Amino acid sequence: MATTSASNIKFNHVQNIAVIGAGPSGLAALKYLSAENKFKRIVAFEQRSAPGGLWNYTAEDTDDGSFAVPKTRPTKDDLEKPIWQGGDKGRNPQFLSPVYDLLETNIPKQLMRFSDLEMPEESQLFPKHPTIKDYLARYAEDVNHLVQFDTQVLDVRLLDSRVDQDGLKEQWSVKTKGVVTGEEKEEVFDAVVVANGHFFVPFIPDAPGIKEWHQEHPGSITHSKFYRNPEAFKDKKVIVVGNSASGIDIGTQVATQCKLPLVNSIKSSSYLSPGPTPSFKREVPAIKQLDPSTRTAIFEDGSSESSIDSIIFCTGYFYSLPFLSTVSPPLVTDGTRVRHTYQHTFFAPHPTLSFIVLNQRIIPFPTSEVQSAAIARAYAGRLELPPYAQMRAWEEHTLAVNGEGNDFHTLAFPRDADYINAMHDWAMSAQEEGGAARGKTPPRWGEWHYWCRERFPEIKKAFAERGKAREQVKTLEELGFSFERWKEEKVVEAQSLL
Template sequence: MHVESMAITNPIRRVAVIGAGPSGLAAVKYLLAEKYFDKIEVFEQRSSVGGVWNYSPSSSKKGMSTTVPHLTPHEPAEKPVWIDRAEGREATFVSPLYDRLETNIPKELMRYSDKAFPLEAQLFPKHRAVKQYLEEYAEDVKSLIQFKTQVLEVKLKDETLSTWSLTAKSLSTGAHSTHTYDAVVVASGHFTVPYIPDIPGIRAWDTSHPGAISHSKFYDSPESFQGKKVVVVGSSASGLDIGAQINEVSQGKVLVSQRSESYLAPPPNGDKIIYPEIVEFLPPTAYDRGIKFADGRIEEHVDAIVFCTGYFYSYPFLSSLNPPAVTHGWRTMNVYQQLFYIDHPTLAFPVLSQRVIPFPMAENHAAVFSRVWSARLTLPPKDEMKAWEAAEIDAKGDGKEFHLLPFPMDADYLDFLHDWAEKANPRPGLSNNGQGKLGTRWGERERWMRAHSPDIRRAFVQRGNERSKIKNLSELGFDFEQWKKQQQATR
């Protein structure tokens, strides 16, 4: 890794952070730790911190849906749903969280480097515990956050200086304001614009049976599927979990349509029927709610289909960016090391990567871009950054695989970022003998935990209602020291 020679010429003093979710909060902490920037402002459209970890109650999802199929990332900014609470009106935006969601990452791995989850939190925390954790993590930076403020546009103000003009709107008053920043962190997340594929016949089927086809973004609890014949499409973590919940109340076993077996899937226990992908929604004139699968099987009388098929990358406020950050929406374009916008590296996109552990990744990304922007690290020349992206496209393609970093790639990348940040020129007055705030580096124990996460999660889920009592790995029979001794004994 060649990390030199593209110095950012304009001193960066004013930084905007879009979003106060896990990535935005980490960004603020690391920017502050540089003791370099004059102004750090955070714009958050919700009423509180946490991003997608702000659970939307089922009442705010009722009757909400997306067009079927849904094939474009180019959506306008989302409109808030206002909820009246005792402490005032709250701006809520639909979150993909559902009522019974638990993380699929053990709390020891999921944490930020400088804050542990509470000992009493279950091993795979419930979403409310994660929200509380983020509230506490944000306590010392809340004064920098403008809540109920939606960013409408970020455009290049001065090409030679790589400065940005940011226009935001107060959702409470409707007032617009525009300010100039030397750098912008795009920490707005990528779980907003759902994808529903265009399968032959899906439009006519949706017209004939309105509301039968939905996306996991709008799922909250299984009750509305009581006594229905249900197909769940996709084998992501949410697909597996939503399918298992619906299976408790559905008519017969849930039918799961998937292209390939999930790395998270529990061993077959007969609680669902696996089908390959759907190839056709059959004509309503000839079939009663019929769908056809790739192996030729046909199922009729299907009452509901839930697509757990993921989301597009989408940044409505960056529509003037050239070259664009989004075209087809399967990845963020023109980025170096999954982070910097190549043409103007004063724009950063933390945690684009998927199949990673987001909180420590957010820290390590923030540690890098904070040091680049405070002139303690430099980037390679633009042509070298473009060559890096071209090589990644050659290796992984130009679609969603570009951002996928399944283990051990995620662990290697996390450590690479840590070591990159550690190479920064020291500055007197910073912590760690002038090195500044450093994030997470995974050693053998963390890698062991990451490698075994699917097995740990399966063992946890199999405890049923007892799992809320499980607070650590050893209670499930996973012991790193014992595993290490066994490894040494077999050498």
């Protein structure tokens, strides 16, 4: 391990950089790396045929090989597999997206944007997925030439790691495969940025009876990844497991078609669903046992529901990095987090490997920008990393605060906003060469961003309550949320205390 020195880690050897993925995070990485005007070659490998990542909606809900009942940990064989429409390999392959027909963002457009490109003024406040796809296509216009589309990364492994008087020098082998051509290629890079997301391998928890249920009632158990529309559940008795963003949204949609009440199995209340439980929903605890003979679900409090037709697991995804399975120490074990990271971004043992948006419960686009800014400045030799021992201490502290499991990368408000500003400040502390500013300036949040971020669950609820008319709502003020009025009320309140 070349990073065991007590000195700060410098990067002065990085000339060729591979970016894995051209979704929102990969596109941000390309922009910030390019703005350094330092590197000889920057290339992104994207397995889809267009930018945007999972925002490239696929109508197919076919199992792409990632579905298993139960699915309790990732494996090194979890590489995404293309779906060939109609089984005809002469047509374009698609990679299954978790985006569903009626998906709208759960983040208002004023927050869910990159700092240098506004969302369309005419789009609804919480945009539909085609709007996001078009937005990302526009954002990608000036970096598309850096992307090799229809190219899947099969394997990334470390070839060399050493430290000389100029800093850390590492080399990585990146093996790729043409999705259409099948041609394999191996190239060497000085740094690798992983921006492929973590919404591929679905988590389906184990419970007594679940395997037998799946065998006796095939097709009755599914995951939000494969959900497309509520009509598939018409007149069925349905359990939705989970109450995060997808669980709430999918449950609300399914309730328009299924037998009521919709049964919602949850472990705890959700910050995304303020207020009382909707009348169409019966909330129950986690599933304790399933009886396939009577199609009965028994819950942790001893209650039960019988004659269940469908169970939709909105239980999230594992972190899965099968193309990094040879890297040591291991990055992924049980799939609940990515290990050995610093600031959720740099792989501390070999920091020429980095990651973008491993975090959850965040606003992803600005987070990808501030992380990309730090990565770009570091690899350009303008920003040093602390010694390995200090990076390891950061991980130990984060484990002590967040815990070992799924919460390690979770940044619940206001920690997500504070993280954006801390990463911005770190990136902007980079040394300038020749007295001239260089690079791209990442976003920094102000009072308005904090105000909006804190309230967006309430804003989303008010938006949803408009029903079909919500499509005409384009501003926060139309829902009664005014930052200026809030500021005025704060002033009045402060004066009353004097």
